Structure formats: C-alpha cells, structure tokens
Amino acid sequence: MGAQKKGATRFSEDPEELARVPLQAILLADSFTTKFRPITLDRPKVLLPLVNVPMINYTLAWLESAGVEEVIVFCCAHSKQVINYLESSEWFSHPNFSVMTIESHNSISAGDALRLIYERNVIQGDFVLISGDTVSNMSLTQVLKEHKERKKKDSNAIMTMIIKRSKSSSIIQQSRLGTDELFMAIDPNTKQLLYYEDKADHSKGAICLDKLLLTDNPSISLHNDKQDCYIDICSPEVLSLFTDNFDYQHLRRHFVKGLLVDDIMGYKVFTHEIHSNYAARIDNFRSYGSISKDIIQRWTYPFVPDVKFFGNSAIKLERQGMYRASDVVQSRSAEVGSFTVIGNGTRIGNNTKISNSVVGEGCTIGSNVSIEGSYIWDNVIIEDGCKLMHSIVCDGVVIKSGAVLDPGVVLSFKVIIGQQFVVPSYSKVSLFQQPTKQDSDEELEYADNSSGIVENSSMADTVDKSNGQLTSELLDEECGPTYELGTGGVGYIWSICEGSHEEEWRHSIAPIPADKLAEAMQTTDDDLELLTQDGSVLPPSGELKPDSNYSDDNEDPRxxxxxxxxxxxxxxxxxxxxxxxxxxxxxxxxxxxxxxxxxxxxxxxxxxxxxxxxxxxxxxxxxxxxxxxxxxxxxxxxxxxxxxxxxxxxxxxxxxxxxxxxxxxxxxxxxxxxxxxxxxxxxxxxxxxxxxxxxxxxxxxxxxxxxxxxxxxxxxxxxxxxxxxxxxxxxxxx
Incomplete structure (x- = not known):
C-alpha cells in the first residue's frame, strides 16, 4: 500500500518552508471513556476486532493511503498491549510510513495527551488529529490545501474539522450511530464554525444562540443534519493552546466550544464537508455494529474484508455480500446468509443458520444454532441449540447447549454461559466484578474527568497479564454462584446503573425498540427550539440573514x-x-x-x-x-x-x-x-x-x-x- 502518496504534497511556497516537512498525524489510542466496558477492562478499545481486523489498523491504513508519513500514537490505557502490538506488526517496518509511540500512565483526557505531546516537541507543522477508532477512505488533498491557504490569509485559522451531511434525518442518523443530536452554525461563505453543541450539553427543549452571531456575520447556516467525523486538520498552535489552558480536557466540549466563545485570542475553527467519501468514529456498541455493516457493504472501500491490508487474512467475497475464509468447515445443511463474514478455521455444524453477522477465527459452532446480527470474536465455542440475537461475544467465550442471548447482550472475554440459560437483553457479563471503587495503583482504563464513573475493579490483581488467563484463585473464590449464569456458568452479570437505562438501548447494537424510536422522533419534532439570548425563536436549520423573514421550507428532494x-x-x-x-x-x-x-x-x-x-x-x-x-x-x-x-x-x-x-x-x-x-x-x-x-x-x-x-x-x-x-x-x- 505504501508506494503511492495521494495527499502528502505540502501546499506552501513560502521560502522558509521549501525544505519539505513530512505530513504528520497524532493518533490517540485511548478514547478516555468507559463506553466499551467491561470489554476494555481486558483489552484496549483500539485493539478490539472490527470485522476481524484490529480497529487501529483501519485508522493507520487510511492515514498511510492518504499521504501521512509520520504517525505519533499516544498510548494510555493498556499502553503495553498497544505498543507490543504495533512493534510486532508490519507498521513498524513499513517503508515511507513511520509509526512512533508515546506512553503515559497518568493522562485522563485528550487534553492531557496533547499537552504531553507538546512537551515532547515532536510536531513540526500542520498535523492530522484523529483517534484510533476512526474508519475513513477520504482524500486529505483538498482539505489540506484549504487549511494551508486559509492560514496564509488569516493566522488565527488554526483548525479544520471534517464533517459529513447525514444521509437521512437527524434522528435516524442518531439511531444508527447512537450519538446525540448535533447542532452547528456555519458561515456558508467562509465555512467558519460559529456554534457547536450536542444535545447532551443543553437542557431539553431549547438551544440559546448569542444574537451577536447574527450581528457580526452576514449570513449563518444552522444545521442539525451534520455528522462530526472527529478528523481534524490542526496547526501547531492547537497544542500550545492546550498547554496554556489546563481546563481544556475534551476536544469538543472544552476546546472547540472554548475557542468559539473566546473574544480575546480570536482563533477560528473551520469546517470541510465530505460527500462521496466515508468517515465515522466508533463511539459506542451501536456505532460499532453500524460501521461493521458499512465495512461489509463496502462503503469503506478499499478497507473491506476481501482486500488485504495490514492484519487482514485472505478472505473471499461470495454471493450477496457473504465473505468466507478458504479453510472454513461448514456442514452442507448449514445456512450462511448475506452480509456475513466467517473467519479462518471456523467450523459450523448441521442446520445452523447465520445471517448479518461476523464470526472470527477458530470458532466452533454446533448444530441447530441460530445467530442473527451478532459479532462473534475468536476461539468462541457455541454448543448445540443456542440462539444469539444482536449480541457481542468476545474471545474464548463458551456458550453451553440451549443457551439464549437476548438482544443487546455483551459477553466479555472467557465468560461461560451455562446450559439452557437465557441472558437478559442489554446484559453485560464479565469475569470481572462490576467496579465499585477506584484503584489508583493499577487503573485498567481511564475515564473522562467529568463522568463520575468508578475506575476499575480490584480483581485486576488476579489476572495473569502475561497470557490473559484467570488464576485458579479467581475461579475458585472470586466468581459468584454458578446459578447466576446457569449450570456451569462462570462470570458476573453487571447491573444497569441507576439513570442509565436509556443509554442501554441507545448505545446497544440491538435494534432500537419501536416505541423508543417513535418517542425520540416525537421529542425531536415537538420539543426543540432555537432561541437568541433575548428569547427570539430561530429556525432549527437553514440559512439566516439579519432582518430576514424566515420561512420553514422543507428540504428540496432534488x-x-x-x-x-x-x-x-x-x-x-x-x-x-x-x-x-x-x-x-x-x-x-x-x-x-x-x-x-x-x-x-x-x-x-x-x-x-x-x-x-x-x-x-x-x-x-x-x-x-x-x-x-x-x-x-x-x-x-x-x-x-x-x-x-x-x-x-x-x-x-x-x-x-x-x-x-x-x-x-x-x-x-x-x-x-x-x-x-x-x-x-x-x-x-x-x-x-x-x-x-x-x-x-x-x-x-x-x-x-x-x-x-x-x-x-x-x-x-x-x-x-x-x-x-x-x-x-x-x-x-x-
């Protein structure tokens, strides 16, 4: 993949920049959230398999194809696992594309990460800022050119955010990715970002806009139909701003919104909208499922199952979007449906039906098993007569005969589900007990400062970190009664925290219940108002000009x-x-x-x-x-x-x-x-x-x-x- 560089050209003719500076990227290998627990208590998010390929490989493969030459990977949670993986991968020996790592044990936010990178003095010019859970196939050529030309004319233009227009209504897009509704105000002429807020940050029913936005700008476009791709082109000043402002922790809620209201420094953020290309971030289990489907349906080409890129084994595309490795052993009476991926060395028994699912390597699936809309990782054993619906099953799990996984279930590594046991919808099951206190000595995952979520379980000490196996002490003493997961079951069912029931269905890979979707659409249609500070009502989307009369026209179907x-x-x-x-x-x-x-x-x-x-x-x-x-x-x-x-x-x-x-x-x-x-x-x-x-x-x-x-x-x-x-x-x- 490495010979051709599509976006590496630098767009400057300044004499001092004639000595070519390589295009760099900062890749955050930590999301600083706990949305993928309990899975991320064992393994970092960026190493979780996405259609049987570690998540970070999609990000690195895209950066390389887009012309980035140097990537600084910032590692925090499970940093040793990330570093060991990268050092043993082909990325470290890839020509014309260098990967270096920076490790931290005490950073708890993206702001902390960028401050540490600034101290290391490794960034030489404009850079791409991205997290290791992002999938894209866009070209960087045009956005880099726009960013450079803007910076020449205005030294305060320090950041360009990549956005994409939602293909459907905002509520459908939210239900697809499990994200909050996003509101942006953009200057339609200059593409400058003037306002940014997601629904989680404001009180239900109203968003207040500063009326000075209308006074100071000839025209403003208000949008709730844009998707933030979380890919940014940044000038070096971005790093120094994080260093000067220690209250900047979150990239959007603190940094971007802080720049938009800062009248003193005058720094500006701009947007670049992509249309035919793909870009999305895996923020929760729902977006994990949606982006997996996009990969299988080839929206992300060339990063698709049958095209080899680093870490991807040979696999063949067959009819109706079904991908199968060459050494799969499948019974003649088994049915593998469309939009399904079956990994190397997997065995499928008689009369088993699999559809719209991903099955990893080395799995053993018995007879009369039904798997629908699920993600089965490596070396999983599913015995006869089991039924799995819209679930995630991690490496080494054993599901004994006749067990049922209701929609939304997540089984973490090496869990055992007993015979005939029914795991209730949205349950999360782990060999770790649900965290009840913070252990500052051996944090396994870092949370956002403001989340208030407890960090990790003291059971961490009982895990053999060299090979991931549970010690006999854990199996004998730490695991609860077997009846919690049926006869022969091993593991804990985590309870749903008070007040988070809504998040369970919003962020689950299971289809959103019809009543919840209808309720969300009703809320979006009826409750939202955009207000200026003096209480004047503004339209929820469209273009505004000072003293203009607003008419609520529907979007032109053309x-x-x-x-x-x-x-x-x-x-x-x-x-x-x-x-x-x-x-x-x-x-x-x-x-x-x-x-x-x-x-x-x-x-x-x-x-x-x-x-x-x-x-x-x-x-x-x-x-x-x-x-x-x-x-x-x-x-x-x-x-x-x-x-x-x-x-x-x-x-x-x-x-x-x-x-x-x-x-x-x-x-x-x-x-x-x-x-x-x-x-x-x-x-x-x-x-x-x-x-x-x-x-x-x-x-x-x-x-x-x-x-x-x-x-x-x-x-x-x-x-x-x-x-x-x-x-x-x-x-x-x-």
Whole structure:
C-alpha cells in the first residue's frame, strides 16, 4: 500500500518552508471513556476486532493511503498491549510510513495527551488529529490545501474539522450511530464554525444562540443534519493552546466550544464537508455494529474484508455480500446468509443458520444454532441449540447447549454461559466484578474527568497479564454462584446503573425498540427550539440573514437525489479505476439504494448517467468517436446496467435520463441520441415496448419535448412495422 502518496504534497511556497516537512498525524489510542466496558477492562478499545481486523489498523491504513508519513500514537490505557502490538506488526517496518509511540500512565483526557505531546516537541507543522477508532477512505488533498491557504490569509485559522451531511434525518442518523443530536452554525461563505453543541450539553427543549452571531456575520447556516467525523486538520498552535489552558480536557466540549466563545485570542475553527467519501468514529456498541455493516457493504472501500491490508487474512467475497475464509468447515445443511463474514478455521455444524453477522477465527459452532446480527470474536465455542440475537461475544467465550442471548447482550472475554440459560437483553457479563471503587495503583482504563464513573475493579490483581488467563484463585473464590449464569456458568452479570437505562438501548447494537424510536422522533419534532439570548425563536436549520423573514421550507428532494447520484458515480468510478467486479458494484449500489430509500428506477438513471459521463470524458475528436466510446462503455458495463432494467418503467427512466443529459449536462450527445438509443436496443438493454411507450407518452407533449422523439422517428417507425413483417413471414411459412 505504501508506494503511492495521494495527499502528502505540502501546499506552501513560502521560502522558509521549501525544505519539505513530512505530513504528520497524532493518533490517540485511548478514547478516555468507559463506553466499551467491561470489554476494555481486558483489552484496549483500539485493539478490539472490527470485522476481524484490529480497529487501529483501519485508522493507520487510511492515514498511510492518504499521504501521512509520520504517525505519533499516544498510548494510555493498556499502553503495553498497544505498543507490543504495533512493534510486532508490519507498521513498524513499513517503508515511507513511520509509526512512533508515546506512553503515559497518568493522562485522563485528550487534553492531557496533547499537552504531553507538546512537551515532547515532536510536531513540526500542520498535523492530522484523529483517534484510533476512526474508519475513513477520504482524500486529505483538498482539505489540506484549504487549511494551508486559509492560514496564509488569516493566522488565527488554526483548525479544520471534517464533517459529513447525514444521509437521512437527524434522528435516524442518531439511531444508527447512537450519538446525540448535533447542532452547528456555519458561515456558508467562509465555512467558519460559529456554534457547536450536542444535545447532551443543553437542557431539553431549547438551544440559546448569542444574537451577536447574527450581528457580526452576514449570513449563518444552522444545521442539525451534520455528522462530526472527529478528523481534524490542526496547526501547531492547537497544542500550545492546550498547554496554556489546563481546563481544556475534551476536544469538543472544552476546546472547540472554548475557542468559539473566546473574544480575546480570536482563533477560528473551520469546517470541510465530505460527500462521496466515508468517515465515522466508533463511539459506542451501536456505532460499532453500524460501521461493521458499512465495512461489509463496502462503503469503506478499499478497507473491506476481501482486500488485504495490514492484519487482514485472505478472505473471499461470495454471493450477496457473504465473505468466507478458504479453510472454513461448514456442514452442507448449514445456512450462511448475506452480509456475513466467517473467519479462518471456523467450523459450523448441521442446520445452523447465520445471517448479518461476523464470526472470527477458530470458532466452533454446533448444530441447530441460530445467530442473527451478532459479532462473534475468536476461539468462541457455541454448543448445540443456542440462539444469539444482536449480541457481542468476545474471545474464548463458551456458550453451553440451549443457551439464549437476548438482544443487546455483551459477553466479555472467557465468560461461560451455562446450559439452557437465557441472558437478559442489554446484559453485560464479565469475569470481572462490576467496579465499585477506584484503584489508583493499577487503573485498567481511564475515564473522562467529568463522568463520575468508578475506575476499575480490584480483581485486576488476579489476572495473569502475561497470557490473559484467570488464576485458579479467581475461579475458585472470586466468581459468584454458578446459578447466576446457569449450570456451569462462570462470570458476573453487571447491573444497569441507576439513570442509565436509556443509554442501554441507545448505545446497544440491538435494534432500537419501536416505541423508543417513535418517542425520540416525537421529542425531536415537538420539543426543540432555537432561541437568541433575548428569547427570539430561530429556525432549527437553514440559512439566516439579519432582518430576514424566515420561512420553514422543507428540504428540496432534488438535493437528496443529487447526493445519491454522486455516490453512485463515485462507486462506479472506483470500479473503473480499480477493476472491481460488476457483482461487487451491484452490491454497493444496492446498499446506497437502501440508505437513500431510492427505487430501482433511480439506480438505473444514476448508473446510466455515470456511464455516459465516463464516455464523455474519454478523449474524442469527433461525434463518431464519441459515439464509439459510448458504445464501448455501455457494452463493457452491460451487466451492471441491465441489473436495474428489469421492467419497462426502469427502461423508460433511462431514456428520459438520456434526454436530460442531452439537453442539460452534455449537449454533445444530442445529435447521437437515436444512434445510441438503437445501440441500447440492440444490446437488449432497452426493450421495444419501452421505446414505443415513451413515444406514446410524447404524443401530447410540447414541441420542445419532442426533439429526440422526432430524431428517432425512423427507428420508432421500424419498430412499429417490424412485428407486422414478422407476422406476414410466419403466415407465408404456414
């Protein structure tokens, strides 16, 4: 992966910077939260498997592909595990890409981490700031260029945040990632961030805006439809600001919001919105499940299961989004459904059904087992007759025969579930007792200062840290009665803390209950108001200008269609340039269709547009060459287009899309309309009935709308007469 550097070019012509500075990144290998407990009492979050690959590998692979040359990995919780993993991986020997680690045992926040990095004096210029739980495939070229050019004009422009427009309503996006609703105010002209607040930070029902925002800015766009990707381009001043302000702990709640209200220093934060690329952070169990699905459905290409990147074993993509390693042993009567990954050395018994799940390496799954929407890690044993629904099962777990995991269950490392035992929904089970006090000597995980969450259990001393095995003392004395997890069960069920019941379903990988989703949507629709400090009501989204009258217009559906077409085009172009098979492209387009709630007719139009655009961009010097190029493109990608042309409506959509292209975006095709239409017919992509129905629909249209019908008049006449000639020939033969 390392030879080609897509984003490493530095965008400065200043004489003092002619000596090239390598592009650096700071990767925080600690989230400083406890959302992944009890799993992270054993293993750091960044080393947890994400579709059978350690999470940090996705972040490092993207940084390398995006042109970053030096990565400083800050390690805190379980720092030795992270350092040992990196030192034994290919990352430490990778050419043109260096990884160094900084270890800390007493940092409890991102602010502490950045202050320590500043003291080490390892950052030489602008840098990428990211955490090791982020997955992306975006290019950094444009955002780096914008950041550099901005900084030249305004030395106070010290940070650029990557954001992405949600594909769906804000509440659906929250339910997908388990995040709080985010509100931003952005200058639509300069892209400067003026206001940032998530719903967790304000009282229910109202957000107050300083009226000076309207006074000081010609226009403001208010948004609750943006996703914070938690990828930042930072100038070195960011590190010094953390050093000068020790109350800066959290990157967003303290640092960003602090800059936005600081009138003295005048530092500015800007945004860069991505559209067709992917970027998301794994913040909780729900986003872990959602991003796993995105990887399986190939939104994150090239970081997908069947493309080798560091730490990823060879695996093959089969039909309907099913990935399987070559040495899987599967009974003939077992059924492995779509969007499922099965790792190396796993054995699957008779009549077992697995769907929408990830199974790791070396697992043994018995007969008559049902696994749906679950994530099974390595070396797990699931005996006969078990049922798992939307659960996470860590390494070395044993689930005895007939046991049931209800939705939302998390089983930490080496837990044993007894026979016929039903683990209740949202339960977390661990060999560690639930923490009740802080042990400052051997903290296994660090929490946010303000969380008030107790740190770790004193049971840490009973774990053999060299190999992760529990000592006999722990098994004999520390584990509770076996009936807590059924006959033969070993481990503790953690109780749900008072006041956190809502977080259980919000952050779980289990589907959100219908009543909870309806309640959340009702709250979002009815309760929210945006207020200025004097109590004036502002709209929840859209553009505002001083003294303007606001009208609550719904979003133009054409905007959604444009986003959809752009994403289909990006998917198609990746297939062209990277020789991706048509079956895989169909899989990705189907994922887009579901995400945007589109029809097959929309897919047909978008794919046809992508084909025609590719043909137009192929070098040509005459209409005949353009026509030949178009025919070549259509012929090569016939299978892809035909997949979405199964009925007349879809075929008519393509004809109408071609009309639109000829009239608006690519008028070079206008004189070639009838020739290309005939080619589509000749290749059995557009049927005779579709062309004749299109002609019939144009009978009463305005003359301006009949341009291409008239151009195709001879061809249409031939189609209408051809059946009569065929009938006459048949009569003569009789």
């Amino acid at each position: 905007d959604v269609s444009i986003y959809f077409e752009k994403e289909v085009e990006a998917t198609f172009l990746r297939a062209v340039h990277e020789n991706i098979k048509e079956d895989n492209v169909i899989l990705e387009v189907n994922s887009l269709r579901l995400s945007y709630n589109k029809l097959f007719t929309d897919c047909a139009g978008a794919i046809f547009y992508s084909l025609m655009k590719l043909a137009l961009e192929t070098p040509h010097s005459s209409p005949s060459e353009l026509c030949n190029s178009t025919m070549d493109v259509v012929t090569k990608w016939k299978k892809l287009l035909k997949s979405y042309l199964t009925d007349i409506d879809e075929q008519i959509e393509v004809i109408q899309k071609f009309e639109e292209i000829c009239l608006e975006s690519a008028k070079e095709f206008s004189p070639l309309f009838s020739k290309i239409l005939f080619h589509l017919y000749d290749k059995d992509l557009i049927q005779e009935d579709a062309i004749l129905k299109w002609d019939d629909e144009k009978k009463n249209a305005d003359e301006a709308d009949k341009v291409f019908v008239k151009q195709s008049e001879k061809f249409i006449q031939w189609l209408r007469e051809a059946p009569e000639e065929d009938d006459e020939e048949e009569d003569e033969e009789e």
